[in-house]
Amino acid sequence: MLRSVFLSALVGTGLALAGPAVAGPTLDAVKARGSVKCGMAAGGTPGFMAPDSKGQWQGFNVEVCRAVATALFGDPKKIEIVPATSANRFTALQAGEMDILLNNVTMTLVRDTQLGFNFAPVIFYDGQGFLAPRKLGVSAASGLNGATVCVLPGTTTELNLADYFRKSNMTFTPVVIESQDEIRSAYFSGRCDVMTNDRSSLASIRSLAPNPDDHVVLPDVISKEPLAPTIRQGDEQWSNIVRWTVNALVEAEESGITSKNVDDMLTSNDPGIRRFLGVTAGLGAAIELDEKWAYKVVKSVGNYGEIYDRNLGPATPIGLARGVNALWTKGGLMYSPPFR
Ligand SMILES: N[C@@H](CCC(=O)N[C@@H](CS)C(=O)NCC(=O)O)C(=O)O
Incomplete structure (x- = not known):
């Protein structure tokens, strides 16, 4: 009887019998170095990750990297950007050249299993599309039979492109170029009819055109591209930190906590906000971080919505509406598990 009372008390409080996560090599390395190394697209994808005029990397993904640095060190500046191409990013992550790969990696079964990676929660729900010069006169992907298509190697983009044309009984000629800046110039100089990638990246590329209105992202969405921070498998402690940092950004937005009001929120009597x-x-x-880690994250980088609006939202050159990336309470897919 006593035993069952004890057990049900454990279950009720959610206490597990196991102790804290086993110390993993990544956190030790990050602490010894004093910074978090994040892998980003070498050629830059403005809005998501690209150096500004002073050479400082800026963007949505960079802010996620800064959020992790803040959770650990209380300082968003403690990051190092490691440029990677679509083709070499997975070997670089596996080789320990970075702690988190953030170059718009799509979560897939093979990457999650055979390739040995883990994914933090999705930070951007995307889908693949096509960018076309308006003068091509194509208004939908069904008009692309026989097209030459610029595509980055080692991507889901490359695989979906083949699937899409096959199932549509159409032909295409791929123009495969490894570097993001070169592929952009190839597209802008007309070496391919259209460019394919995640639609958000296409919006970013379009924003770099001398006249963005000369280009159009076709309305078709030919795949699912849930983009998520990627880490090596087998390091539970690191995985927990990255996962819950992403959750914290969403949880803060759900709770109405912003970088502006976070100090006032400290006196809230809502038990959830106080926790x-x-x-x-x-x-x-519980997560073996400073009790104020989430406070510091929101104070320095803001909540998910703030980061989105600042880097990708309608007021930016990328101009992306929240769409499916809205909170679940607003009809979107962004949802944080409970902080308790
Ligand atoms: N989401 C797709 C595509 C990812 C992708 O194309 N990422 C671009 C950045 S948006 C990249 O890695 N570029 C490398 C470069 O800059 O050279 C995947 O995970 O395979």
Whole structure:
């Protein structure tokens, strides 16, 4: 009887019998180095990840990297950007050249299993599409029979492209170029009729055209591209930190906590907000971070919505509406598991 009372008490509080996550090599290395190394597209994808005029990397993915650095060090500047191409990014991550790969990696079965990676929660739900010069006069992908298509190697893009043309009984000629800047110039100089990639990246490429209105992202969405921070398998502790940092960005937005009001929120009497911000201790100890880790993340980089609006939203040159990346409470897919 006593035993079952004890067990049900454990279940009720959610306490597991196991202790904290086993220490993993990544966190040790990150702490010894004093910074988080994030892999980003070598050729840059403005809005997501690209150096600004001062050579400082900026963008949505860079801010996710900064969020992890803040969770660990309380300082969003403690990051190092490791440029990677679509073709060499997975070997670079596996070789330990970076702690998190953030160059718009699509979560897939093979990457999650055979290739030995793990994924943090999706930070951007995307789909593949086509960018076409308006003067090509094509208004839908069904008009692309016989087209030459610029495509990056080692991507889901390359695989979906073949699938799509096959199932549509159409032919195409791929123009495969490994570097993002070269493929962009190839497209702009007319070496291929159209360019294919995640539609958000196409919006980014379009924004770089001398006249963006000369190009159009076709309406077709030919695949699912859930983009997620990618880490090596087998390091539970690191996985927990990256996963819950992403969750914290979404949770903050759900709870109405922003970089502007986070200090006022410290006096909220909502128990959930108090736990999240570390006013009531416990969650920090559970994840083996400072009790104020989530507070610091929101204070320095903001919540998911703030990061989205600043880098990708309608007020930016990329101009992407939230769409399916809205919170679940607003009809979208963004949802954080409970902070308790
Ligand atoms: N989501 C697709 C495509 C990813 C992709 O094309 N990423 C681009 C950045 S948006 C890249 O890696 N570019 C490398 C470069 O800059 O050379 C995948 O995971 O395979």
